[in-house]
Amino acid sequence: MPPVLVIARLTVQESSRRRLLLALVVLTLIVVGFSAWGFNKITTVTGRSGVTLPHDQVELISSQLLIVVTFMYSGVLALSAAVVAGPLISSEVESGLLLSILARPVRRSEVVIGKWLGLGALVAVYAGGSAFLEMAAVDWATGYVPPHPIELTLFVCAEGLALLSLGLLLSTRLSGITGGVIALVAWLMGWIGGVVGDIGTGLQNQAVENIGTVSRLILPTDGLWRGAVYAMEPDAVLASLRLAGTLGRANPFSAVDPPPTAFLAWVVVWFALMLALSIWSFRTREI
Amino acid sequence: MTVPRGEVFGFLGPNGAGKTTAVKLLLGLLAPTAGEAWVLGQRIGDLQTRRRIGYLPELFRYQGWLSAREVLVLHCELAPLPRSRWKEAIEGALDIVGLSDRADDRVATFSKGMQQRLGLGAALLGEPELVFLDEPTSALDPVGRHDVRQVIRDLSSRGAAVFLNSHLLSEVEQVCDRVAVVDQGRVIASGTMDQLLSGSAVRVRVTGLDAASRAKLAGFGPLDEEGDQLTFTALAPDRVPELVSQIVAMGGRVYEVAPRHQTLEDRFLQLLHEDR
Numbered sequence: 001m002p003p004v005l006v007i008a009r010l011t012v013q014e015s016s017r018r019r020l021l022l023a024l025v026v027l028t029l030i031v032v033g034f035s036a037w038g039f040n041k042i043t044t045v046t047g048r049s050g051v052t053l054p055h056d057q058v059e060l061i062s063s064q065l066l067i068v069v070t071f072m073y074s075g076v077l078a079l080s081a082a083v084v085a086g087p088l089i090s091s092e093v094e095s096g097l098l099l100s101i102l103a104r105p106v107r108r109s110e111v112v113i114g115k116w117l118g119l120g121a122l123v124a125v126y127a128g129g130s131a132f133l134e135m136a137a138v139d140w141a142t143g144y145v146p147p148h149p150i151e152l153t154l155f156v157c158a159e160g161l162a163l164l165s166l167g168l169l170l171s172t173r174l175s176g177i178t179g180g181v182i183a184l185v186a187w188l189m190g191w192i193g194g195v196v197g198d199i200g201t202g203l204q205n206q207a208v209e210n211i212g213t214v215s216r217l218i219l220p221t222d223g224l225w226r227g228a229v230y231a232m233e234p235d236a237v238l239a240s241l242r243l244a245g246t247l248g249r250a251n252p253f254s255a256v257d258p259p260p261t262a263f264l265a266w267v268v269v270w271f272a273l274m275l276a277l278s279i280w281s282f283r284t285r286e287i
Numbered sequence: 288m289t290v291p292r293g294e295v296f297g298f299l300g301p302n303g304a305g306k307t308t309a310v311k312l313l314l315g316l317l318a319p320t321a322g323e324a325w326v327l328g329q330r331i332g333d334l335q336t337r338r339r340i341g342y343l344p345e346l347f348r349y350q351g352w353l354s355a356r357e358v359l360v361l362h363c364e365l366a367p368l369p370r371s372r373w374k375e376a377i378e379g380a381l382d383i384v385g386l387s388d389r390a391d392d393r394v395a396t397f398s399k400g401m402q403q404r405l406g407l408g409a410a411l412l413g414e415p416e417l418v419f420l421d422e423p424t425s426a427l428d429p430v431g432r433h434d435v436r437q438v439i440r441d442l443s444s445r446g447a448a449v450f451l452n453s454h455l456l457s458e459v460e461q462v463c464d465r466v467a468v469v470d471q472g473r474v475i476a477s478g479t480m481d482q483l484l485s486g487s488a489v490r491v492r493v494t495g496l497d498a499a500s501r502a503k504l505a506g507f508g509p510l511d512e513e514g515d516q517l518t519f520t521a522l523a524p525d526r527v528p529e530l531v532s533q534i535v536a537m538g539g540r541v542y543e544v545a546p547r548h549q550t551l552e553d554r555f556l557q558l559l560h561e562d563r
Contacts, residue, residue, distance in 0.1 A: 001364060003364075003365055006361070006364050006365060010361065013353075014352060017353075095347075095348040096344055096346045096347035097347065097348050097349065097350065099316065099342075099346075099347055100342065100344055100347055100349070100362070100406065100409060101365060102316055103314050103316065103337060103340065103342040103419075104337055104338075104365035104366055105335060105337045105365070105366075105367070286317055287316055287317075
């Protein structure tokens with residue numbers, strides 16, 4: 001097996017042995033269970049006339065509630081990726097663990113890419129697994145399935161991978177705690193940057209709107225989140241948001257349009273840049 | 288400076304002298320700011336040369352969540368050894384370092400000494416042609432130290448070169464064919480044990496000398512003071528009468544005078560004294 005895959009397998013194995021996976025699976029099952037119960041309650045809500053809500057109204061409420069629940073999932077994924085990626089390389093440099101590995105015919109780039117692949121696989125599996133379980137639970141409880149479930153999963157997964165990439169880059173130079181905290185703060189600032197941009201859109205102020213654009217270019221997590229939101233918006237919601245004009249766009253839990261192709265291309269370039277920077281940074285670090 | 292195959296080479300120096308840095312440079316773990324070096328016929332930093340090298344770092348830790356056997360499997364994969372040789376190589380390494388009965392225990396449960404044994408086992412995988420051992424016995428008990436000396440001799444007898452960094456001078460004296468002493472990043476002496484230890488030392492047990500009087504003995508060469516015991520680490524036996532009469536003249540009371548061949552410690556202290 002090539003060294004890069006050995007390192008990737010080792011990263012997955014470590015998460016498994018340290019019971020990180022088990023903890024995430026148990027917590028996810030609890031959340032899915034609670035949310036299934038909660039979504040089911042929507043179907044039992046009665047109006048003034050004493051009858052239950054019509055299906056299109058249940059679907060509308062479910063779609064908006066699912067966006068909030070998905071925000072929690074994307075937060076868990078982003079936090080976990082940042083916290084796990086923060087010490088991924090720095091802790092092994094500090095403990096001397098990497099000395100014995102790098103004394104073998106293993107390139108530093110292989111260590112960086114292997115760790116990214118290992119943790120990336122875990123992020124993808126968690127994003128895919130939790131998205132499937134949550135959507136299955138909502139479908140069971142309300143009969144609602146978001147219009148673009150695959151895209152939704154891919155955008156949430158990409159958000160986690162973005163935080164993982166940032167955490168890994170920081171991990172090549174900073175201690176685990178510092179790197180993890182910076183990645184988390186960056187994620188929150190990116191989200192706030194997006195909100196500020198929304199306010200600019202609502203106020204039709206180009207300068208304020210640009211803050212959102214620039215923050216999405218520096219850290220594309222908020223842009224990816226909007227992609228996930230768009231994938232969850234039913235056509236009726238999209239139509240009403242479009243009718244509201246710029247005000248309809250001024251909301252961090254809504255998206256009127258899918259992310260532009262240019263943004264998606266930039267995300268691919270951004271990932272490549274993060275990996276390249278991580279490799280360069282680790283190669284020039286003394287161990 | 289050259290270390291030929293089959294030789295056990297000791298690399299000595301005080302803390303911060305640059306011993307570990309030198310090993311990391313030779314392994315390609317650090318980039319040199321100047322100069323050049325070759326390892327096994329290749330310039331330092333060559334990736335494929337590392338297939339033929341074993342390394343036990345000074346400050347290290349293995350994956351605590353793996354068992355000892357799994358750590359060795361990992362190193363077989365990374366070395367890389369053909370899969371058909373793994374079992375034999377791993378069992379052999381475990382046997383040599385005395386961890387066969389703990390092979391399936393997690394490394395997190397190991398003492399520092401056992402982790403050092405495991406590190407040595409990993410360094411021996413695949414019969415390397417060159418083995419770097421950086422303070423290999425710092426956490427070991429006397430039995431462990433004896434075992435490591437035997438491992439080093441076995442490596443040498445099968446033609447491998449051993450590059451040994453150690454503070455334990457008596458250990459170096461017992462196993463090394465040649466040594467180099469490094470201080471502040473420079474090699475200040477190197478040679479075979481016979482070449483380095485050709486001088487003599489004199490140990491004197493004396494009371495009644497104050498610091499000023501002791502300072503007046505500087506003319507007899509480098510002095511190592513341990514309470515009442517003064518060791519002149521490079522003093523010819525024919526100067527002993529002169530030394531004793533001067534001590535007595537200064538009011539000192541001499542209880543014992545013991546001329547002897549220089550030990551590595553005497554020589555080490557003398558070299559550092561001369562270098563500073």
